[in-house]
Amino acid sequence: MAIELSKGSKLNLSKKEPTLKKVMIGLGWEMSSNNVMDLDASVFMLGENGKIPADEYFVFYNNLQSPDGSIKHTGDNRTGLGDDDDEMILANLPLINPIIKELVIVVSIHEAEARKHHFGLLKNAYIRLVDVESSREVVRFRLDENNANFTEIEFGRLKREEDGWHFIASGVGTSIGLQGYVDKYV
Numbered sequence: 001m002a003i004e005l006s007k008g009s010k011l012n013l014s015k016k017e018p019t020l021k022k023v024m025i026g027l028g029w030e031m032s033s034n035n036v037m038d039l040d041a042s043v044f045m046l047g048e049n050g051k052i053p054a055d056e057y058f059v060f061y062n063n064l065q066s067p068d069g070s071i072k073h074t075g076d077n078r079t080g081l082g083d084d085d086d087e088m089i090l091a092n093l094p095l096i097n098p099i100i101k102e103l104v105i106v107v108s109i110h111e112a113e114a115r116k117h118h119f120g121l122l123k124n125a126y127i128r129l130v131d132v133e134s135s136r137e138v139v140r141f142r143l144d145e146n147n148a149n150f151t152e153i154e155f156g157r158l159k160r161e162e163d164g165w166h167f168i169a170s171g172v173g174t175s176i177g178l179q180g181y182v183d184k185y186v
């Protein structure tokens with residue numbers, strides 16, 4: 001059973017998940033009306049200094065793979081139509097370049113400001129992290145009216161520790177656009 005995070009809750013799963021190797025980040029959504037909304041899942045791969053070492057270590061809809069081949073985005077979904085995960089990012093953690101110390105996982109709404117979109121317009125929307133080897137859902141975060149003021153969520157971070165990669169859930173909402181994250185990490 002996955003742990004569900006509510007707004008603002010923090011959960012350190014590192015003691016429970018010390019051996020993550022392959023993980024899938026799944027993003028699924030439906031609109032509560034006939035409009036379409038374009039959600040995007042992205043990963044920032046940060047070095048020791050908290051910045052990406054090169055532009056290609058920002059994996060998103062326009063850069064589907066990291067230079068080390070460890071992170072693969074399966075492609076942009078612009079509507080969310082259909083069940084299950086609409087957008088996916090696969091991470092093979094042992095392949096990650098040793099200079100990378102942390103992954104920041106973000107979900108954002110494309111052109112949210114221009115389209116007046118926010119998470120409150122969604123239904124059955126979530127971002128989740130699955131341990132691929134056990135097929136177990138480690139954590140799921142719901143994107144709903146509780147996040148209505150926000151247009152992005154920092155879902156969580158994978159941190160490199162001496163004994164492997166640990167997932168730390170964040171669930172922090174922002175309204176700075178995906179560009180705001182780029183400005184922070186580039």
Ligand SMILES: [Ca+2]
Nearest residue numbers: 039040077078
């Ligand atoms: Ca998308």
Ligand SMILES: [Ca+2]
Nearest residue numbers: 029080081082
């Ligand atoms: Ca969907």
